Amino acid sequence: MATNENTGVRRLIVDSERCQGHNRCQVLISELIEIDDLGFAHAVGTGIFPEALAEKATLAVRNCPEFALRLERIAKTGETS
Ligand code: SF4
Numbered sequence: 001m002a003t004n005e006n007t008g009v010r011r012l013i014v015d016s017e018r019c020q021g022h023n024r025c026q027v028l029i030s031e032l033i034e035i036d037d038l039g040f041a042h043a044v045g046t047g048i049f050p051e052a053l054a055e056k057a058t059l060a061v062r063n064c065p066e067f068a069l070r071l072e073r074i075a076k077t078g079e080t081s
Contacts, residue, residue, distance in 0.1 A: 009074040011047035012057050016040065018068035025069060028060040029053065041068070048074065 012032050014025075021039035032049055033041050049057055061069040 009048060010054070010057070010071050011074060012043050012049060012060070013047055013070050013072055014041050014043050015068045015070070016042070018066045020066050020068075022065060024063050024065070025060040028063060029056040032057060033060070 012029075014033070019040050021035075021041070023035055023039065023041065025041050026033040026035055031053060032044050032047065034044050035041055057071060061071060
Protein backbone atom coordinates (compact mmCIF):
# COMPACT_ATOMS: atom_id res chain seq x y z
CA MET A 1 0.00 0.00 0.00
CA ALA A 2 1.32 3.43 -0.89
CA THR A 3 2.14 5.84 1.91
CA ASN A 4 2.01 9.59 1.70
CA GLU A 5 1.53 12.49 4.08
CA ASN A 6 -2.18 11.75 4.33
CA THR A 7 -1.76 8.22 5.62
CA GLY A 8 0.12 6.54 8.42
CA VAL A 9 0.33 7.53 12.06
CA ARG A 10 -0.12 11.22 12.76
CA ARG A 11 -0.41 13.45 15.75
CA LEU A 12 -1.94 16.81 16.47
CA ILE A 13 0.39 19.46 17.85
CA VAL A 14 -0.65 22.69 19.57
CA ASP A 15 1.78 25.60 19.38
CA SER A 16 1.29 27.16 22.81
CA GLU A 17 3.07 30.33 21.70
CA ARG A 18 0.36 30.99 19.10
CA CYS A 19 -2.73 29.68 20.90
CA GLN A 20 -5.07 32.47 22.00
CA GLY A 21 -7.70 30.29 23.64
CA HIS A 22 -10.62 30.60 21.22
CA ASN A 23 -11.46 26.94 21.93
CA ARG A 24 -12.75 26.36 18.41
CA CYS A 25 -10.51 23.33 18.23
CA GLN A 26 -11.95 21.78 21.36
CA VAL A 27 -15.44 22.10 19.94
CA LEU A 28 -14.36 20.43 16.71
CA ILE A 29 -12.29 17.61 18.20
CA SER A 30 -12.87 17.23 21.91
CA GLU A 31 -11.25 13.78 21.77
CA LEU A 32 -7.86 15.33 21.11
CA ILE A 33 -7.93 18.77 22.73
CA GLU A 34 -8.13 19.68 26.38
CA ILE A 35 -8.36 23.21 27.73
CA ASP A 36 -6.28 24.33 30.68
CA ASP A 37 -7.41 26.57 33.55
CA LEU A 38 -6.45 29.68 31.58
CA GLY A 39 -8.44 28.61 28.53
CA PHE A 40 -5.56 27.53 26.32
CA ALA A 41 -5.59 24.36 24.26
CA HIS A 42 -3.32 21.35 24.67
CA ALA A 43 -3.22 18.04 22.86
CA VAL A 44 -4.50 15.12 24.89
CA GLY A 45 -1.61 12.80 25.68
CA THR A 46 0.87 12.56 22.83
CA GLY A 47 -1.64 13.94 20.33
CA ILE A 48 -1.47 10.73 18.29
CA PHE A 49 -4.87 9.93 16.85
CA PRO A 50 -6.49 7.05 14.99
CA GLU A 51 -7.29 7.42 11.30
CA ALA A 52 -10.97 7.64 12.21
CA LEU A 53 -10.30 11.11 13.65
CA ALA A 54 -8.22 12.35 10.72
CA GLU A 55 -11.01 14.35 9.11
CA LYS A 56 -11.91 16.11 12.36
CA ALA A 57 -8.26 16.80 13.14
CA THR A 58 -7.76 18.34 9.71
CA LEU A 59 -10.88 20.46 10.17
CA ALA A 60 -9.58 21.72 13.52
CA VAL A 61 -6.23 22.65 11.98
CA ARG A 62 -7.95 24.56 9.18
CA ASN A 63 -10.23 26.40 11.59
CA CYS A 64 -7.64 27.66 14.05
CA PRO A 65 -7.48 31.42 13.44
CA GLU A 66 -4.01 31.64 14.97
CA PHE A 67 -2.46 28.82 12.91
CA ALA A 68 -1.57 27.19 16.22
CA LEU A 69 -2.44 23.65 15.18
CA ARG A 70 -0.59 21.33 12.86
CA LEU A 71 -0.45 17.66 12.04
CA GLU A 72 2.80 15.78 12.14
CA ARG A 73 3.36 12.44 10.52
CA ILE A 74 5.05 9.86 12.71
CA ALA A 75 7.35 7.42 10.94
CA LYS A 76 6.12 3.87 11.13
CA THR A 77 8.21 1.28 12.96
CA GLY A 78 11.05 0.19 10.73
CA GLU A 79 10.64 3.14 8.38
CA THR A 80 13.64 5.33 7.78
CA SER A 81 13.34 9.04 7.23
S1 SF4 B 1 -8.58 27.26 17.91
FE1 SF4 B 1 -6.33 27.61 17.84
S2 SF4 B 1 -6.00 29.46 19.03
FE2 SF4 B 1 -8.04 28.70 19.52
S3 SF4 B 1 -7.79 27.40 21.36
FE3 SF4 B 1 -7.62 26.08 19.55
S4 SF4 B 1 -5.41 26.01 19.10
FE4 SF4 B 1 -5.76 27.75 20.45
